[in-house]
Amino acid sequence: MLELEFTVNGSPRKIESEARLTLLEILRETFMLTGAKEACGVGECGNCMVLIDGVATPSCLVLAGDAGGTAIETIEGLASDGELDPVQRAFVDAGAFQCGFCTPGMVMTAKAFLRDNPDPEPEAVKQALSGVLCRCGTYSRIMRAIDQLTGRGI
Amino acid sequence: MTTNVGRSVPRVDGYEKVTGAHVYGVDIQIAGMLHGAVVRSPHAHARIVSIDTAAAAQAPGVEVIVTGRDFPFLFGGACQDQPYLAIDRVRYIGEPVVAIAARTEAEAQEAVDLVTVEYEELPAVFDMMEALDENAPLVHPDMDTYVKGGHVIVPHTNINTLWTFQCGDVEAGFAEADHIFEHEFSAHAISPAALEPHVSVAKYDPVTGGYTLWLPTDRPFQMRGELTSSLGVTSDKVRIIVTGVGGSFGGKNTLISETISVALARHSGGRPVRVEFTREEDLVASTTRVPAVMRLKTGVTNDGMLTARTAEIVWDSGAYTANTPGVAIRGSSTIVGPYRVPNVSIESRQVYTNRAITGSYRGYGTTQVTWACESQMDIMAAELGIDPVSFRLRNAYEEGDPYINEQIMHGVGLHESLKRSAEEIGWGEVDRAPAPHLRRGKGIATMIKPTATPTSSNAVIKVEHDGRVTVLVAAPEIGAGQSTVLAQMAADSIGVPLDSIVIPGTDTAFTPFNGPVASSRTTYHVGNAIMLAGAEVREKILRAAGEIMELEPVSLDLMDGVIYHDGERITTVADMLGSFGFLDGYSITAEARYSPKGSPLLKAPGPYEWMSSIFWMFATHAVEVEVDIETGQVRVVKVAAAQDVGRAIHPLGCEQQIEGGVMMGISNGLFEQYKGSGGKIANSSFADYKLATMPDLPEIVPIIVESEHSEAPYGAKGVGEPGAAPTAAAIANALYDAVGIRLMDTPLTAESIREAIEALAEEQASEAGRSQ
Numbered sequence: 001m002l003e004l005e006f007t008v009n010g011s012p013r014k015i016e017s018e019a020r021l022t023l024l025e026i027l028r029e030t031f032m033l034t035g036a037k038e039a040c041g042v043g044e045c046g047n048c049m050v051l052i053d054g055v056a057t058p059s060c061l062v063l064a065g066d067a068g069g070t071a072i073e074t075i076e077g078l079a080s081d082g083e084l085d086p087v088q089r090a091f092v093d094a095g096a097f098q099c100g101f102c103t104p105g106m107v108m109t110a111k112a113f114l115r116d117n118p119d120p121e122p123e124a125v126k127q128a129l130s131g132v133l134c135r136c137g138t139y140s141r142i143m144r145a146i147d148q149l150t151g152r153g154i
Numbered sequence: 155m156t157t158n159v160g161r162s163v164p165r166v167d168g169y170e171k172v173t174g175a176h177v178y179g180v181d182i183q184i185a186g187m188l189h190g191a192v193v194r195s196p197h198a199h200a201r202i203v204s205i206d207t208a209a210a211a212q213a214p215g216v217e218v219i220v221t222g223r224d225f226p227f228l229f230g231g232a233c234q235d236q237p238y239l240a241i242d243r244v245r246y247i248g249e250p251v252v253a254i255a256a257r258t259e260a261e262a263q264e265a266v267d268l269v270t271v272e273y274e275e276l277p278a279v280f281d282m283m284e285a286l287d288e289n290a291p292l293v294h295p296d297m298d299t300y301v302k303g304g305h306v307i308v309p310h311t312n313i314n315t316l317w318t319f320q321c322g323d324v325e326a327g328f329a330e331a332d333h334i335f336e337h338e339f340s341a342h343a344i345s346p347a348a349l350e351p352h353v354s355v356a357k358y359d360p361v362t363g364g365y366t367l368w369l370p371t372d373r374p375f376q377m378r379g380e381l382t383s384s385l386g387v388t389s390d391k392v393r394i395i396v397t398g399v400g401g402s403f404g405g406k407n408t409l410i411s412e413t414i415s416v417a418l419a420r421h422s423g424g425r426p427v428r429v430e431f432t433r434e435e436d437l438v439a440s441t442t443r444v445p446a447v448m449r450l451k452t453g454v455t456n457d458g459m460l461t462a463r464t465a466e467i468v469w470d471s472g473a474y475t476a477n478t479p480g481v482a483i484r485g486s487s488t489i490v491g492p493y494r495v496p497n498v499s500i501e502s503r504q505v506y507t508n509r510a511i512t513g514s515y516r517g518y519g520t521t522q523v524t525w526a527c528e529s530q531m532d533i534m535a536a537e538l539g540i541d542p543v544s545f546r547l548r549n550a551y552e553e554g555d556p557y558i559n560e561q562i563m564h565g566v567g568l569h570e571s572l573k574r575s576a577e578e579i580g581w582g583e584v585d586r587a588p589a590p591h592l593r594r595g596k597g598i599a600t601m602i603k604p605t606a607t608p609t610s611s612n613a614v615i616k617v618e619h620d621g622r623v624t625v626l627v628a629a630p631e632i633g634a635g636q637s638t639v640l641a642q643m644a645a646d647s648i649g650v651p652l653d654s655i656v657i658p659g660t661d662t663a664f665t666p667f668n669g670p671v672a673s674s675r676t677t678y679h680v681g682n683a684i685m686l687a688g689a690e691v692r693e694k695i696l697r698a699a700g701e702i703m704e705l706e707p708v709s710l711d712l713m714d715g716v717i718y719h720d721g722e723r724i725t726t727v728a729d730m731l732g733s734f735g736f737l738d739g740y741s742i743t744a745e746a747r748y749s750p751k752g753s754p755l756l757k758a759p760g761p762y763e764w765m766s767s768i769f770w771m772f773a774t775h776a777v778e779v780e781v782d783i784e785t786g787q788v789r790v791v792k793v794a795a796a797q798d799v800g801r802a803i804h805p806l807g808c809e810q811q812i813e814g815g816v817m818m819g820i821s822n823g824l825f826e827q828y829k830g831s832g833g834k835i836a837n838s839s840f841a842d843y844k845l846a847t848m849p850d851l852p853e854i855v856p857i858i859v860e861s862e863h864s865e866a867p868y869g870a871k872g873v874g875e876p877g878a879a880p881t882a883a884a885i886a887n888a889l890y891d892a893v894g895i896r897l898m899d900t901p902l903t904a905e906s907i908r909e910a911i912e913a914l915a916e917e918q919a920s921e922a923g924r925s926q
């Protein structure tokens with residue numbers, strides 16, 4: 001058993017965890033933060049993306065021990081008091097989801113990218129989001145959502 | 155009055171989806187839940203000699219072990235040929251043999267490795283054409299003993315579905331033709347690959363003998379039917395509570411993980427059992443699109459009129475039937491495309507092989523036949539020297555044309571879809587060689603799809619004391635926006651605000667029957683049921699208002715939840731019903747059933763009236779592609795995708811479906827391909843089974859075509875399936891335009907394109923040599 005301390009969506013957390021558990025498992029099963037999704041478990045779909053110290057990271061690839069001491073942001077921490085984050089708002093307005101399974105991973109990846117690149121070129125957006133699969137094929141609408149945020153759209 | 159219909163209102167599932175709050179099948183956690191894992195067959199065809207589970211039973215955390223002998227039931231939507239767990243024999247690599255439930259998923263997986271199964275291998279058949287050979291090993295020697303639906307089987311062969319169709323006189327049709335073209339095409343297996351893997355939680359109640367399941371599906375009542383009929387229990391003994399659905403695309407409509415969770419739950423002493431497939435299991439041991447080999451012979455006159463077609467189609471169902479007879483028959487019946495062909499003969503044979511199971515996939519057989527039909531249309535157009543768009547327009551259905559079964563076509567926006575997509579892509583103008591190694595071309599393909607007919611839908615509407623309106627329909631939101639569109643139609647048909655509408659999820663214990671959320675049927679069928687029940691609720695509200703206020707109902711009106719008397723606002727539904735207080739209460743309810751059965755629109759003389767569809771869908775994709783002639787890599791530059799939706803209830807939702815369909819069509823057509831041999835799938839992860847990603851996104855222009863349909867709710871037809879069907883053929887036709895190559899088999903891989911370019915160059919060089 002490992003003793004772990006980190007912050008999750010701004011709140012300090014202290015837990016005991018088996019060393020073999022991944023951050024994704026801890027988030028989903030210990031904290032019941034089920035927004036991050038597992039669609040592959042091996043780093044190939046991006047549906048489990050969370051931000052670790054501000055960096056979009058597939059949480060299925062992070063062992064619990066390696067998450068110690070970090071600040072973790074998940075989709076559940078983005079809206080405050082029922083008020084959607086601008087990225088979430090843009091996804092709703094642009095219709096950038098269908099089944100929504102990839103949406104938490106997509107939104108978190110977009111969030112981290114836009115923090116660092118407020119006015120990106122479309123090709124850079126495409127590259128930044130290339131690690132998140134969307135089987136519903138909403139890529140065109142996700143691009144529109146990002147365009148709205150960066151002022152290129154509408 | 156339509157205040158919501160026709161507007162892109164915010165999707166009702168938006169907030170919960172962008173905040174991660176939407177509860178999918180994978181998110182269900184129940185106290186005391188066990189986790190299941192599966193021992194799978196390493197052989198494509200073998201007899202099970204013995205199973206030793208002693209070591210696994212001793213492993214840490216293991217609570218339940220079940221084999222086929224312990225739970226000896228057969229299931230299957232179309233034919234009960236499939237065991238929950240293999241009984242004495244395995245028929246494909248990956249078939250479940252032993253199920254294990256443990257306290258954690260990891261413990262269950264570890265115990266899987268401790269089971270020893272001894273097999274005796276049997277001769278296997280992997281190729282659908284070889285499966286037709288009279289000396290081929292039989293995958294199901296006892297085929298004729300199974301409980302099955304109405305489709306025709308051929309006992310003592312591998313043919314599990316035989317279907318034929320004739321109209322007109324094909325010999326006479328070919329005699330009339332100036333040219334006869336014969337080609338063979340094939341369409342490959344595709345994984346639905348919903349990002350939410352197959353998952354279910356099952357709980358058995360040892361007192362009542364009933365099962366409760368939590369699972370993502372688009373077909374709750376049909377799945378309940380598969381369970382009750384295979385287990386021999388009554389409907390109250392299987393309750394399905396549908397969770398959020400993280401994509402289906404046809405994949406989540408038959409029992410997959412459910413057979414395992416149910417078998418384990420039956421033996422777990424009442425503890426719930428959760429089974430979630432790994433991505434590997436999902437890719438190799440769920441279902442795929444049904445691969446097909448299609449031989450077309452088509453007669454055409456010099457001026458480009460189609461006179462006759464024969465089609466011979468072979469479909470591969472894999473080791474079990476699942477719901478493939480419907481796919482094969484539906485697909486085969488549309489291989490004529492959306493064209494007037496007076497003389498047609500179709501023979502469709504579907505065979506068992508020792509491969510992974512196949513099943514329904516977005517388009518239900520029409521993606522395969524569209525590939526063949528639309529590729530051949532282009533080949534013929536080129537040979538005849540007729541422009542591909544004008545060749546299609548000459549033969550394309552128009553309002554009032556007879557379909558091949560002589561149903562009179564109604565609601566046909568096909569010509570408009572062809573013309574507008576061609577116009578948008580800039581048909582006829584191409585910048586051929588933007589760089590020395592790049593070539594560009596344009597191509598077009600169109601498609602036709604019926605909806606499953608007749609199928610029915612029910613709706614129950616209940617107005618609560620505070621004006622909230624509960625709409626009970628078994629129409630799970632699978633991502634296509636069903637819940638929003640149905641809420642819009644409910645609100646407008648009653649006359650209440652959109653945000654007063656509540657559509658709780660589906661629970662077969664309470665929700666009335668509905669056919670599947672499939673075949674693009676939901677908006678039309680459930681919408682019609684909602685409109686009928688909505689009109690009745692509206693009338694009852696006005697009648698109640700008349701009684702309560704002592705006014706003539708005819709002088710009353712209801713708009714946006716407000717009741718008017720002779721144009722004056724007098725109260726609201728909430729105030730009126732709320733005044734009855736806590737114990738006296740007042741709810742207003744209505745129920746309705748919609749079925750197109752008996753509609754004059756379905757009339758067709760002769761034996762094929764069952765082929766009539768209550769509405770027809772049409773979609774055309776016009777594409778521009780850029781091919782790298784050195785590597786064979788294709789980049790789709792632009793897609794103009796026009797689709798006849800009847801009337802758009804939610805225009806943005808229609809555009810989402812069209813654009814998503816294009817992306818899926820590109821992914822299916824260019825990238826996705828199973829590899830391996832001997833029934834073994836070698837690529838079992840997203841690293842090897844490549845889906846389209848964001849950088850593959852072309853410019854997509856969705857074009858909504860609206861056609862009139864007299865029985866559609868607010869004029870709306872279906873929109874979900876057609877979007878992915880014409881893309882592969884349109885790309886292939888654009889490749890021909892770009893570099894002169896013609897591919898007969900999907901997928902259009904860079905390798906196959908490069909080889910075709912090289913072969914064409916060699917051919918041209920040798921022809922040049924000969925002519926010197």
Ligand code: FES
Pocket residue numbers: 037038039040041042043044045046047048049058059060061
């Ligand atoms: S689940 Fe983590 S990348 Fe797929």
Ligand code: FES
Pocket residue numbers: 096097098099100101102103133134135136137138349400401633
């Ligand atoms: S919205 Fe369904 S996978 Fe992206």
